[in-house]
Amino acid sequence: MKSFRADYVLPVCADPIKNGIITVDDHGKIISVTDDEASVAPDHPIEQVSGVIVPGFINTHCHTELSHMKDKIAAGGGLISFIKDILSFRAADTADVIAAAEAADKQMYDNGIVAVGDIANNSLTAQLKQKSKLYYHTFIEILGFLPDNAAELFEKALVTAEEFKSLSTSLTAHAPYSVSKELFKLIKQHSDAGSNLLSIHNQECEDENKFYRYKLGGFIDLYAHLGVDIGYFRPQARNSLQSIIPLLTNRQKVLLVHNTCTNLKDIYFIKRFDRKINWCFCPNANLYIEKRLPKIELFVNQGLNITLGTDSLASNSKLCILSEMKTLQQHFPSLTTDTLLQWGTINGARFLGIDDEKGTIEKGKTPGLNLLTGLDGFKLTPDTQVKKLV
Known part of the structure; x- marks a missing residue:
């Protein structure tokens, strides 16, 4: 499994999640979406990424x-x-x-x-x-x-x-x-x-x-x-x-x-x-x-x-x-x-x-995860870039 914590997670189907943590399995299936680090297995590392995570x-x-x-x-x-x-x-x-x-x-x-x-x-x-x-x-x-x-x-x-x-x-x-x-x-x-x-x-x-x-x-x-x-x-x-x-x-x-x-x-x-x-x-x-x-x-x-x-x-x-x-x-x-x-x-x-x-970041889905950087708040700018995470 992999876990990512970003400045924000934008699930599309729900409100933005500040300091959101997404855990996926080896096939990209979402196991959990949370802002509670305690809910993630203590022996499971969380990769911190700077930016906003959105669906594929x-x-x-x-x-x-x-x-x-x-x-x-x-x-x-x-x-x-x-x-x-x-x-x-x-x-x-x-x-x-x-x-x-x-x-x-x-x-x-x-x-x-x-x-x-x-x-x-x-x-x-x-x-x-x-x-x-x-x-x-x-x-x-x-x-x-x-x-x-x-x-x-x-x-x-x-x-x-x-x-x-x-x-x-x-x-x-x-x-x-x-x-x-x-x-x-x-x-x-x-x-x-x-x-x-x-x-x-x-x-x-x-x-x-x-x-x-x-x-x-x-x-x-x-x-x-x-x-x-x-x-x-x-x-x-x-x-x-x-x-x-x-x-x-x-x-x-x-x-x-x-x-x-x-x-x-x-x-x-x-x-x-x-x-x-x-x-x-x-x-x-x-x-x-x-x-x-x-x-x-x-x-x-x-x-x-x-x-x-x-x-x-x-x-x-x-x-x-x-x-x-x-x-x-x-x-x-x-x-x-x-x-x-x-x-x-x-x-x-x-x-x-x-x-x-x-289409959305929800438990049980395999939407793919993209990291957006270079935003002005949530607003896209000419410097906004996308990096595929999953």
């Missing part, structure tokens, strides 16, 4: 298979340009893709991440995830805006899911602008029939809403660039989010990712539907791609389950949930560390369905 972080949106694209795409070019670059750089030597993904997995582990909601378009990361120290749920992502090939693409995704074998997986749509209504219907049928978490890129740029409302903007140019005839598509007279929500299952949890251009009307629109919507912010990727952030204040105090993600190394300098939290606190000073910790721990665990094991 949950990264609900990542693309490890894109890790080989680090530093290859210039920042600030906007989503349309980013998509074109992703398509041009995606093809790479398999060994390079796997090596970069393995390095990304280690980076997340070292940065105190314990669980990942990871997007995959192929099975190259399957072996990595089988042996990883992290918990992975893999979202097999389906793309296809042409109605005629919906069935073929769906069957291909089922084959990819089989290659992940015993790992936790589900099938999901990529984004409104890249998935036809026919393909959305197939995913809904699959989701209605069994367990199938969904994770969908949502409103990453203004052009996405313009495309759905008026069939105008950058996505027209993108599909022309790709040689895809979207003559069948008609303007929906409402934005992308409001167009796809009726196509989603009401039996599964849905994670809407990025939400860069989501407004208050969208939030109220969703509340009128019987859908299990969760929200994920990836602020560093938003700044990298679009040079803007979502209107975070609109989401606070709405009773929403909000989570955090890193996106990929194609759109981020590192895979670190603490870095995402620091960015949010820098741009939105009203956000408390307590709120950000909930977003980066228990809320992500709830969405992934692993909150019985992860």
Whole structure:
């Protein structure tokens, strides 16, 4: 067993514990959480650490298979340009893709991440995830805006899911602008029939809403660039989010990712539907791609389950949930560390369905333990760092 005493323990599920002592077994399972040293076995040493202990972080949106694209795409070019670059750089030597993904997995582990909601378009990361120290749920992502090939693409995704074998997986749509209504219907049928978490890129740029409302903007140019005839598509007279929500299952949890251009009307629109919507912010990727952030204040105090993600190394300098939290606190000073910790721990665990094991510091759980240093009281600063304890 190991015991750690810190200046404070932030369990997330309870009030901060001053001079808190946490004891874990060799598997990281929490034996006790206390501020009473006398309750710890007298012959058991307690390691004193300076800082604040928090649970391991949950990264609900990542693309490890894109890790080989680090530093290859210039920042600030906007989503349309980013998509074109992703398509041009995606093809790479398999060994390079796997090596970069393995390095990304280690980076997340070292940065105190314990669980990942990871997007995959192929099975190259399957072996990595089988042996990883992290918990992975893999979202097999389906793309296809042409109605005629919906069935073929769906069957291909089922084959990819089989290659992940015993790992936790589900099938999901990529984004409104890249998935036809026919393909959305197939995913809904699959989701209605069994367990199938969904994770969908949502409103990453203004052009996405313009495309759905008026069939105008950058996505027209993108599909022309790709040689895809979207003559069948008609303007929906409402934005992308409001167009796809009726196509989603009401039996599964849905994670809407990025939400860069989501407004208050969208939030109220969703509340009128019987859908299990969760929200994920990836602020560093938003700044990298679009040079803007979502209107975070609109989401606070709405009773929403909000989570955090890193996106990929194609759109981020590192895979670190603490870095995402620091960015949010820098741009939105009203956000408390307590709120950000909930977003980066228990809320992500709830969405992934692993909150019985992860997300909070409680007896019997194996959440992982992170030590945060360089805080100003409980407030994150540019100097705040994370060290993985367990």
